[in-house]
Amino acid sequence: MSTKPAPVAVALDAQDLDTALRWAEQTGPYVSTIKVGLELYLKHGAQAVQRTREASGGRDLFLDLKLHDIPNTVAGAARGVAALRPTYLTVHASGGAAMIRAAVEALPQTRIAAVTVLTSLSEADLSAVGLIGPPLDAARRLAALAVAAGARAIVCSPREVAAVRAEVGPDVTLITPGVRPPGAAHGDQTRVATPEQALADGADLLVIGRPITGAADPAAAAREIGAALARWAAPGPPKVDDPCGDGGESARLLEECE
Numbered sequence: 001m002s003t004k005p006a007p008v009a010v011a012l013d014a015q016d017l018d019t020a021l022r023w024a025e026q027t028g029p030y031v032s033t034i035k036v037g038l039e040l041y042l043k044h045g046a047q048a049v050q051r052t053r054e055a056s057g058g059r060d061l062f063l064d065l066k067l068h069d070i071p072n073t074v075a076g077a078a079r080g081v082a083a084l085r086p087t088y089l090t091v092h093a094s095g096g097a098a099m100i101r102a103a104v105e106a107l108p109q110t111r112i113a114a115v116t117v118l119t120s121l122s123e124a125d126l127s128a129v130g131l132i133g134p135p136l137d138a139a140r141r142l143a144a145l146a147v148a149a150g151a152r153a154i155v156c157s158p159r160e161v162a163a164v165r166a167e168v169g170p171d172v173t174l175i176t177p178g179v180r181p182p183g184a185a186h187g188d189q190t191r192v193a194t195p196e197q198a199l200a201d202g203a204d205l206l207v208i209g210r211p212i213t214g215a216a217d218p219a220a221a222a223r224e225i226g227a228a229l230a231r232w233a234a235p236g237p238p239k240v241d242d243p244c245g246d247g248g249e250s251a252r253l254l255e256e257c258e
């Protein structure tokens with residue numbers, strides 16, 4: 001059993017601070033990072049960040065505020081959270097180059113992470129909002145734009161991470177939500193893959209919420225995911241789980257065996 005923190009950001013998506021604190025404490029030993037997002041931050045603010053970080057044992061902080069506004073406002077918002085010293089802060093890449101650069105310049109010690117195409121959106125959802133074509137094309141285009149504007153991290157679906165890696169090179173941190181262990185419910189996520197596949201395709205950090213926090217025992221769930229990733233990283237086959245039980249033929253994407 002591995003107890004080394006896995007490259008996982010556990011999403012503490014709760015409105016109840018005690019619940020978030022419990023999750024942070026339970027999962028902290030097994031994950032590298034805690035993610036505080038809109039649900040917790042808007043209800044409890046900076047104290048939720050400080051307290052969950054403490055409860056996690058001082059894990060890295062991924063502050064997921066998905067800023068998306070004019071450059072001046074985003075710069076001000078980024079400066080407003082500077083005291084929290086987040087490792088990562090998210091902005092929407094579709095806010096454009098000037099907005100991304102404003103965040104980067106406002107918070108030079110933080111890796112500004114540009115969100116490309118939300119993992120909940122299908123190709124049909126995208127075309128309904130006027131983005132015609134496969135999500136992969138938009139993700140690649142937005143990632144290139146964001147990195148050129150100074151973003152040092154990109155958030156994308158694990159389905160697109162290999163193409164995004166090819167686009168932005170080795171030095172950018174690639175973060176993938178939409179990660180589901182074999183058999184886990186997808187919920188509102190559409191473009192998903194397994195933790196092992198996401199790493200195999202080049203992800204540096206996996207964002208995982210409900211498969212951990214929705215488990216009867218979040219500590220055990222986080223530990224199990226970490227152990228599976230450690231097994232995967234160990235030398236020798238097999239390298240990718242076989243959730244379909246077909247010898248790996250359709251192991252690449254979970255939906256192919258559902």
Ligand SMILES: O=C(O)c1cc(=O)[nH]c(=O)n1[C@@H]1O[C@H](COP(=O)(O)O)[C@@H](O)[C@H]1O
Binds near residue numbers: 090115208
């Ligand atoms: O920026 C994010 O973290 C993010 C981007 C994205 O495209 N999709 C996405 O699900 N997320 C976040 O990742 C987490 C995923 O949670 P689960 O679906 O419960 O694993 C949530 O906190 C989302 O806000």
